[in-house]
Amino acid sequence: MQEYSVVGKGLPRVDGILKATGEAKYTVDLVLPGMLYGRILRSPHSHAKILNIDTRKAEALPGVKAVITGKEIGPVRFGCIDTPRYPADQCPLAIDKVRYIGEEVVAVAAIDKDTADEALELIGVDYEELPAVFDPEEATKEGAPKIHEIIIPTTTTAWEDFGVARKARPYEVVNNISNSALIEYGDVEQGFKESDYIREDRFVIPSNAHVSMEPRGALARFDSSGKLEFWSTHMGYEHPRYWLAKVLGMPISKVRVLKAYVGGAFGDSAWTYPFQFLAAFLSRKAGKPVKITLSREEVSMVTRLDHRMIINGKIGVKRDGKITAYHVKVIQDVGAYRGSSPTTLYLFHSFHDPLYRTPNLKYEAMGVYTNKLVTGPRRGNGIQQHSFAFESQLDIVAEHLGIDPLEIRLKNFRKQGDVLANGDRLDSYGLPECLVKAAESIGWKEKKGNGKKVALGIGTSGMFSGAPNYPFGSAATVKVNPDGTVTLFTGGTDFGQGHDTVMSQIAAEELGVRMEDIILVSGDSETCPYDIGNWLSAGVYTSGQAVKRAAADAKGQILSYAAEALGKESDNLDIKDGYIFLRSNPEIKLTSFSDILKYGIQKHNGDPILGKGFAKCVPEVEFWGGAYKGTASLSRGRGRFTDAYSYASAIAEVEVDKETGKVKINEITVAADSGYDINPLNVQGQLESQAVMGMGDVLFEEILFENGKVLNPTLGDYRIPGPLDISKITTISVQTNEPKGPFGAKEVGEGARAAVWAAVSNAVCGAIGTRIHTLPMTPERILEAIKKKGISSD
Amino acid sequence: MKQIIQLKVNGQEYEVRVEPWKTLVDVIREDLGLTGTKEACSTGECGACTVLVNGKPTNSCLVLAVEAQHKDILTIEGLSQGGKLNQLQEAFIKYGAIQCGFCTPGMLLTTKALLDRNPQPTELEIKEGISGNLCRCTGYVKIIEAISAVVKNRL
Numbered sequence: 022m023q024e025y026s027v028v029g030k031g032l033p034r035v036d037g038i039l040k041a042t043g044e045a046k047y048t049v050d051l052v053l054p055g056m057l058y059g060r061i062l063r064s065p066h067s068h069a070k071i072l073n074i075d076t077r078k079a080e081a082l083p084g085v086k087a088v089i090t091g092k093e094i095g096p097v098r099f100g101c102i103d104t105p106r107y108p109a110d111q112c113p114l115a116i117d118k119v120r121y122i123g124e125e126v127v128a129v130a131a132i133d134k135d136t137a138d139e140a141l142e143l144i145g146v147d148y149e150e151l152p153a154v155f156d157p158e159e160a161t162k163e164g165a166p167k168i169h170e171i172i173i174p175t176t177t178t179a180w181e182d183f184g185v186a187r188k189a190r191p192y193e194v195v196n197n198i199s200n201s202a203l204i205e206y207g208d209v210e211q212g213f214k215e216s217d218y219i220r221e222d223r224f225v226i227p228s229n230a231h232v233s234m235e236p237r238g239a240l241a242r243f244d245s246s247g248k249l250e251f252w253s254t255h256m257g258y259e260h261p262r263y264w265l266a267k268v269l270g271m272p273i274s275k276v277r278v279l280k281a282y283v284g285g286a287f288g289d290s291a292w293t294y295p296f297q298f299l300a301a302f303l304s305r306k307a308g309k310p311v312k313i314t315l316s317r318e319e320v321s322m323v324t325r326l327d328h329r330m331i332i333n334g335k336i337g338v339k340r341d342g343k344i345t346a347y348h349v350k351v352i353q354d355v356g357a358y359r360g361s362s363p364t365t366l367y368l369f370h371s372f373h374d375p376l377y378r379t380p381n382l383k384y385e386a387m388g389v390y391t392n393k394l395v396t397g398p399r400r401g402n403g404i405q406q407h408s409f410a411f412e413s414q415l416d417i418v419a420e421h422l423g424i425d426p427l428e429i430r431l432k433n434f435r436k437q438g439d440v441l442a443n444g445d446r447l448d449s450y451g452l453p454e455c456l457v458k459a460a461e462s463i464g465w466k467e468k469k470g471n472g473k474k475v476a477l478g479i480g481t482s483g484m485f486s487g488a489p490n491y492p493f494g495s496a497a498t499v500k501v502n503p504d505g506t507v508t509l510f511t512g513g514t515d516f517g518q519g520h521d522t523v524m525s526q527i528a529a530e531e532l533g534v535r536m537e538d539i540i541l542v543s544g545d546s547e548t549c550p551y552d553i554g555n556w557l558s559a560g561v562y563t564s565g566q567a568v569k570r571a572a573a574d575a576k577g578q579i580l581s582y583a584a585e586a587l588g589k590e591s592d593n594l595d596i597k598d599g600y601i602f603l604r605s606n607p608e609i610k611l612t613s614f615s616d617i618l619k620y621g622i623q624k625h626n627g628d629p630i631l632g633k634g635f636a637k638c639v640p641e642v643e644f645w646g647g648a649y650k651g652t653a654s655l656s657r658g659r660g661r662f663t664d665a666y667s668y669a670s671a672i673a674e675v676e677v678d679k680e681t682g683k684v685k686i687n688e689i690t691v692a693a694d695s696g697y698d699i700n701p702l703n704v705q706g707q708l709e710s711q712a713v714m715g716m717g718d719v720l721f722e723e724i725l726f727e728n729g730k731v732l733n734p735t736l737g738d739y740r741i742p743g744p745l746d747i748s749k750i751t752t753i754s755v756q757t758n759e760p761k762g763p764f765g766a767k768e769v770g771e772g773a774r775a776a777v778w779a780a781v782s783n784a785v786c787g788a789i790g791t792r793i794h795t796l797p798m799t800p801e802r803i804l805e806a807i808k809k810k811g812i813s814s815d
Numbered sequence: 816m817k818q819i820i821q822l823k824v825n826g827q828e829y830e831v832r833v834e835p836w837k838t839l840v841d842v843i844r845e846d847l848g849l850t851g852t853k854e855a856c857s858t859g860e861c862g863a864c865t866v867l868v869n870g871k872p873t874n875s876c877l878v879l880a881v882e883a884q885h886k887d888i889l890t891i892e893g894l895s896q897g898g899k900l901n902q903l904q905e906a907f908i909k910y911g912a913i914q915c916g917f918c919t920p921g922m923l924l925t926t927k928a929l930l931d932r933n934p935q936p937t938e939l940e941i942k943e944g945i946s947g948n949l950c951r952c953t954g955y956v957k958i959i960e961a962i963s964a965v966v967k968n969r970l
Contacts, residue, residue, distance in 0.1 A: 037908035040916030041900065043851015043891035047917065050850035234855045234863060234917035234951050284853070284917030285951050317856045517915030517952045702911040706957055710914070713954030736860040736949065744942040744955045 026597070027530040028764050031702030034522040035541060036282070036515065048238040048252050048281040049314050056240070057086050059303050059313035060137040061296060062127040062144050063323065064119035067392040067729035068153035068166060071117055071126070071146060078143035079129060084136035087307035088144075089128045091116035094302060097175050099264050101292040101361040101397065105187040106656075107200055108174035111358040111395075113268060113298040119148070120168055120357035121392050122729050123323040125295040130303040130311045153392035155729055157331065157354035160197040160389050168357060168390040169194040176267050183492035199359045199388040202366040204658030206442045212346025212381030216337030220418055223333050224410040225795045228326035228724040231399050232741050233516075235284020236320050239300040242310035247271070249304075252281040253297055255290045257514050257554010258546045259493050264293045265301055280544030283516035287714075288398035288771075289324055290516075291361070291556040321734035325397035326724055328365055329354040332410040338418050342429040347379045349410070351386035356395040361402065362388030367655040367662075369403040372775070373411060374441050375666040376452060376483045377433045384658070392729050398556070400714065401484070405775035408482045409719075409796065412779035416478070417792060425469065426479050426783070427460055444661045449757035449767070451694025452481060452668035458753050459670045459692040468674065475687065476787035480671045480779025484772025485663035486562035486696075486762065487553075487638025494637035495564040496550035497571040499528060501579065501630035505599050505614040507532060508540045509571075512552025513564045515543065518770050519703040520560055524568045526699055527763055531572035533596030534614075550633070558768040561699060562665060563636050565763040570634025578630050579617050586620045587611055638663050665759045669693040669773035671712070671780035677788040679807055682800030684720055684785055685748075692753035693773050697765035701754065707770045708752040715777025717742040719785070723797050820884050824849065825893025831880075839883050840864040840875035843890060851891035851920050855949075862948030865921035866890050872928045872947070891920035894927065903927060903962070906970055910961035914952030922948045926962055935966060 039045040076088045091114035100109030114125050127144050131137035152166040159165055174189035181188060213219055239253040249271070255261050258278035266273040283290075296313045304311040315324070330353050337346040351369055355362045366386040373379065419429040437450040456479070460466070468477050500508045509528045515521040525539040542548055552567070553559050576596060583601045584591035593604055600610035601617070614630075621628045639661045653660030674687040689712045698704045721740055725732040733739045758765035778796075785798050791810040793802055817832045824847060831846045843849050843866065852875060855863035859874040866875045867889040894901045903923055906912070913919050922945060929936060929944035936944060941962050942955075950958065964970055 031911070033908045033911070034913060036916070037913055038900070038904075040913050040919050041904040041907055041923065042895055043849075043920045045916055046850065047853075049854070050844075232951050234861065234915065234949070235853070236855060282916065284855075285915040287951070317858070519914070706911045706914060706953060709954040709956040710952055711954075713956075714951075735858055736856045737858065741949060741951060742954070743949060744945050744959070747942075747955050750954065750956050 025530055025764070027526050027536050028699045031700055032522065032526060032536060034519055035525055036521055045282040047235050047284050048240060048254050049235060051240050051252055051281060051312070053240065053242055053310040056310040056312055057130040057132060057307055058134045058137045059128060059130045059300055059311045060141055061125050061299060061313070062141045064115065064122060064124040064126055066119055066148055066150055067122050068151040068168070069119050069148035070151060071115060071119065072149055073147040074127060075145040076127060079140040082136065082140050082143060084132040085129060085140045086132065086309065087130040087303045089299070089302050089306060090114060091126070097268050099268050099293055099298070100359060102359060102363045103178045104180060105178060105189050107359065107363050108172055108178070108189045108192055110169065110172045113295045113302065121394055123394065124357065125299065128299040128303055130307050153729060155391050155393055155726065157352050157389040157391055160391050165197060168197055168392060179263065180491055185491065194390065197390040199355050199390050200363045200366065201387040202384065202656040204370050204384040205382065207381030209346045209348050209381045209383040213337040216345040217340045218418065218421060219335065219337045220414060221335045222414055222417070222794060223331065224413065226330045226406050226409065227796065228329050228396065229718050229722040230321060230326055230724050230739060231287045231289035233285030233287060233289055236315050236317055237290065237294065237296070237324055238312065238314040239297040240310060240312040241300040241304040243305050247275060249276045249301055251276065251278045251301065254283050255514065256286045256516060256556045257552060258512065258544060259551055259554055261293050261297060262546050265298065268298050269301055269305070278546040283514060286516040287400045288402065288556065291398050294324065317736065318734045321739065322731045323394065325360060325395050327399035328396050328403055328406055330406045332406065334410050334414050336414050336418060338422070340422065342419065342422055342424045342432050344377060344379050344433050346381040348383045353386065353388045354391050354393065355388040356391060356393045358395045359388060360395045360397045363656060365398065365403040367658065369407050370658060371485065371662055372404040372407045372483055375445070375447060376435065376481060378435050393726060394731065400711070400771040400774050404482055404484060404772060405718070405778045408480055408775035408779040409782055412480050412783060413792065416783050427456065427465060430456060430479065430481060443658055445663060447666060448761065449665065449694070449696055449759040450668070451755040451757040452483065452670065454755045455668055455670040455692035455694055456481060458755060459672045459690045462751055462753060463672045463674060463688060463690045465672060474788060475674060475676045476784050477672055477674050478780045478782065478784025478787050480776040480783060481669065482772050482775035483666050483668050484558055484768045486665040486667055486767040487559035488557040488663055489639055490553055490557060493551070493553035494635060495552045495559065495567040496633065496635040497564065497568040498550055499532070499571045499575045499632040501575060501614050501618060503615055503618050506538045506540055507534055508542060509568065510542045510549045511564060511568055512549040513543055513560060514555050516555065518555065518560065518707065519700060520555055523561055523699050523703060524565065527565050527568045528572045530764070531569045532576050534599045538599055558771055559638060560770065561766045562762050562768060563638050565766060566636035567634045569763040570636065571632045574634055575630050575632025578632065579614065582617050582620050583612055664761045665696070665767045667694055667696065667768040667772055669776040671773065671776035673780040673784040675781065675784040675788055677785060677803060679789065682803035684798070684803070686716055686781070688749040688751065689716060689777060689780065690751040690753065691773050691777065692755055693769055694755040694757050695769035696759035696762045696767035697756050698754050699764060699766050704754055704769050705752050708773055709750050711774040712750045712777050713742050713747055715774045716781055717746070719778055719781040719796060719798055721797050721799060820881055822880065822883060822888060823886065824888045825890060833880055835879065835881050837880050838876055839878040839880045842880035843875060849890050849892050853917050853920055855917065862925060863918050863921045865924050865948065867924050867928055870928060870931060872925045889924065891923060894923060902965055902970055906961040906965045909970070910957050910964060912953060912958040912961040918948060918950040922950065922958060930965065938963065
């Protein structure tokens, strides 16, 4: 492999000093002159008609500067999904009806937090309670309470705005079904006929929460020209900017999203929340900056949760363990609004197909509305639910057939170069290597075996690197400065994953300058080019490719002037550490960036060196053209989805105390195919993070509901892993050098969590010698399973 | 209702007029403008708002500002001296112990107090020492590595 100077090195993060000294400003830290504090009155009911809202007393309270109701804003809808088939379904404030506890009803801005809180208490809302439904299977039955009737689009979709000739249609909600998916290939019935063993299981996965450490917040200011400036906890400015413009009814160029550091995200801010629009509405009405910061309790009660799913899986295998058929039915409890469900339910399937060769497959899924908190992506977006269910069944099947769990996986893995049913090709495929290396590292051969007090469990997962989200892609620009430094403009957002550092490394490497010569400008929609943002795992692969191309463009311009100035062929020149040299004589520095800029001034009328680059994860033309022209549909699994899948395998070693049901994790090993580690220190950090997060998800994290109300909103009641919960964690990077990735890199920040889900749950089930089909695997559930099986404590 | 109180923060004397029920974290952030101290849960469960009060790690969301009068308060802004980073800050940066950075100020101050009272903690003592500080990004591995590097003088 080629030797690089800047990429491939575990350099410290570029924002490390600012964060270590407390200088980095997060949204919650920002204060503007004259700033007001916004608060939101929320529904106390799961399902109720709003009969009347009386805000007169609140408006009369001294210090209150603006009060807004849903009637005033009107029925303008927003959503994660807003397509011709599935129009956006949520409004910033409820108008006629509330659909979950915590839904936004009235927004208030006042001179301080106490006055705003007092104003909320003065608002009178008359509700007429309606029957509510909390169970997704109950919700689809005839006679169940109707949560939505017909969703009528109020704005054009982004597809239409950017030239897709399909208009949004009203969506009539029948039996509370929000959306559905059906993906089929081969003949699943025939596949079962050909199998020697068939196994069916039902898995139930409840909600768990992101718990980003920074409470979510937004700060909005309108200047006197009517331009909105906006700071918030988000994962990429393009989405909030687009939706603020749409919902507030203003040109997109009048919305500027500025950079604030973001204290974690994990998917919780992939798209907008009502509070973000409300900060802007309040600011416009009051004529002053308005900040809304959610309390921790509010964050837990009203920000989106990881997907709740009921998964019925039926798998057919030959005696040797080869999969012949897989029929899986998923019911997703989306909550009161659709959230990301149409994408999520596609992804559930798309996380199966690139891993295991399954000749006959039928996948049926539906998202169902309930009167509960809305769900959304959380580090994986459906992948972890799939891994838990499918990998549990693989272990069950392996045990029945007497096959090593490692062998059954190796036997069914795909091969590099495979083309999936949707046309995606696996140019890099490091999954088998991940599994083998993880097994070697933890000592699988020596330690394996079920029913022992100490047991090992395996899990695998796959993830894409960037996905289509029409019309968004990524772009970057670079500017060479007279002192030889380079300013990089990238639209990405760093919420901890290391975007700013990795993009700087890519630009420095491509352009041939030192890391310290890169000046990074990121996260400002006015100065940076458009960028989809750091979700759908688009960071390194898509934004990184755009940055690399921008740097290459600038380099081409520099070398062209250098060739002209030096009287050499530009093909014979190259750049290192900011100096241009002859490839045949790299020791001699011929000229510098400063000299090239001077040359541009002297001979080319001041032509500056400005590079630009752009990238999309899959060309739109492939999505909409070719074999899929006119028929492409995520819900049908037709159409290209990504250019590169990444993979992970995890193995966990656990001990279960059969008296108490307590689990002790001895070790978690995670091996990931990241393509190429642009920053190995960052990659390790991402994998360790996912090992610990996945362990918490499997063992104790669950948001508990009672009649639609979150019962455990504080960090005392909802436990996340602490320092004493962690065990030995080993990470392994498998480098497959993805041909289309920047320097061979692809996704590494979210997929491995799913492999850990499967590994830890399989290890726990191995240790107790029976299966648990519901997460999390709490001591109570473990004891119950042991009792059911009738195992006496050893 | 408001009363004037004196606070000594990072060696500097401040006089502020605040409500008697205002928490120390709110006064530090809002009245003194020292926003390096973070507030994440407001109920003393996450440790993000940790400051050192007379050298002792304290959840500043659980303390009233009036109670902190006449005590030495150290916030993250006072950890580096004369523009030079404290070696814990250097270690956190070098070893990748910072991701989103929101827990970092509290984690650093808790760690400083730990090493001040026990300069040679074992790995378990490090974990116990920081067990009141939650981090959702790193999985703690690199935080423990960074602290161990300082302990073993291997920076």
